[in-house]
Amino acid sequence: MNKGDRIYVAGHRGLVGSAIVRRLETDGFDHLVLRTRSELDLRRQDQVDRFFEQERPDYVFLAAAKVGGIYANNAYPADFIRDNLLIQTHVIDAAHRAGVEKLLFLGSSCIYPKQAPQPMTEECLLTGPLEATNRPYALAKIAGLEMVRSYRRQFGFRGIAVMPTNLYGPHDNFDPETSHVLPALLRKIHEARAAGAAEVEVWGTGQPRREFLHVDDLADACVFLMQRYEGELALNVGVGDDVTIRELAELIAGVVGFEGKLRFDASKPDGTPRKLLDVSRLHALGWRARISLEKGVADTYEWFRRRAT
Numbered sequence: 001m002n003k004g005d006r007i008y009v010a011g012h013r014g015l016v017g018s019a020i021v022r023r024l025e026t027d028g029f030d031h032l033v034l035r036t037r038s039e040l041d042l043r044r045q046d047q048v049d050r051f052f053e054q055e056r057p058d059y060v061f062l063a064a065a066k067v068g069g070i071y072a073n074n075a076y077p078a079d080f081i082r083d084n085l086l087i088q089t090h091v092i093d094a095a096h097r098a099g100v101e102k103l104l105f106l107g108s109s110c111i112y113p114k115q116a117p118q119p120m121t122e123e124c125l126l127t128g129p130l131e132a133t134n135r136p137y138a139l140a141k142i143a144g145l146e147m148v149r150s151y152r153r154q155f156g157f158r159g160i161a162v163m164p165t166n167l168y169g170p171h172d173n174f175d176p177e178t179s180h181v182l183p184a185l186l187r188k189i190h191e192a193r194a195a196g197a198a199e200v201e202v203w204g205t206g207q208p209r210r211e212f213l214h215v216d217d218l219a220d221a222c223v224f225l226m227q228r229y230e231g232e233l234a235l236n237v238g239v240g241d242d243v244t245i246r247e248l249a250e251l252i253a254g255v256v257g258f259e260g261k262l263r264f265d266a267s268k269p270d271g272t273p274r275k276l277l278d279v280s281r282l283h284a285l286g287w288r289a290r291i292s293l294e295k296g297v298a299d300t301y302e303w304f305r306r307r308a309t
């Protein structure tokens with residue numbers, strides 16, 4: 001990637017896309033091609049084709065996707081499978097036909113089997129049943145990985161894919177119903193503190209373990225891999241370490257300064273018991289996450305507070 005290259009970041013308003021844009025701008029890439037959802041509906045093939053013909057980007061970061069937490073995945077399964085299949089199919093195919101130099105597709109760690117041995121290596125893909133709560137989303141993402149690989153094999157298209165673990169950071173979705181656990185708890189605990197509440201409800205038993213990667217670390221990895229990685233295998237991107245939901249809730253309570261009680265509601269689903277990525281391959285390529293969970297949560301809380309007030 002050269003400074004003069006035209007780089008299309010699909011999904012630049014989202015958590016991942018906005019972090020990639022910040023990272024590219026910091027590095028002096030100033031020919032970014034960006035479109036909001038109302039300017040370009042990626043679910044419409046005619047619009048996507050026209051966009052690629054007109055703009056002819058050299059590089060594409062495909063970070064546009066319909067995403068959400070356990071509740072949203074359960075409530076809107078048709079939206080999750082349809083929108084993601086449409087978006088990725090249109091963008092990958094149009095990029096190939098328009099002669100794009102290289103494309104990076106964002107997968108997700110939820111595509112691995114529910115009972116995959118931990119930490120999960122890249123090889124465990126398609127070795128067992130998926131977690132039911134987000135299977136439509138996971139299957140769409142798996143189709144995207146296979147599509148990138150197939151275009152590489154059949155057309156020599158330089159598509160690569162990365163598999164990020166659970167992400168967090170600025171521009172995340174903080175809606176208490178549809179968001180992922182980290183932003184949901186930041187908001188709930190912030191509001192409980194503001195209201196002087198005695199307790200906060202945390203879904204599930206608190207026992208599931210999750211790994212959390214700051215999105216600025218992911219953006220750094222994406223730019224690194226766009227420049228250095230040419231493999232067929234979708235690479236895991238994570239920190240290599242996880243915490244229980246209880247530990248996460250306690251850490252957030254500490255950052256927010258909430259001194260009340262955490263009440264675990266076991267009637268809410270726990271989801272996958274553990275989701276830790278094996279990041280040996282990424283480490284071997286010379287990349288490591290740098291932002292600690294404490295610092296990352298504190299920074300995200302600062303961003304949330306500035307935005308909320």
Ligand code: GDP
Pocket residue numbers: 068069070071110134166176178179180181182184185188201202203204208210245268269270271272
């Ligand atoms: P997952 O990683 O795909 O399972 O999705 P989530 O980030 O939504 O949930 C992760 C875990 O956090 C699950 O065990 C949830 O039950 C638990 N959790 C606890 N409190 C909350 C909350 O307020 N919102 C969400 N989304 N999850 C929560």
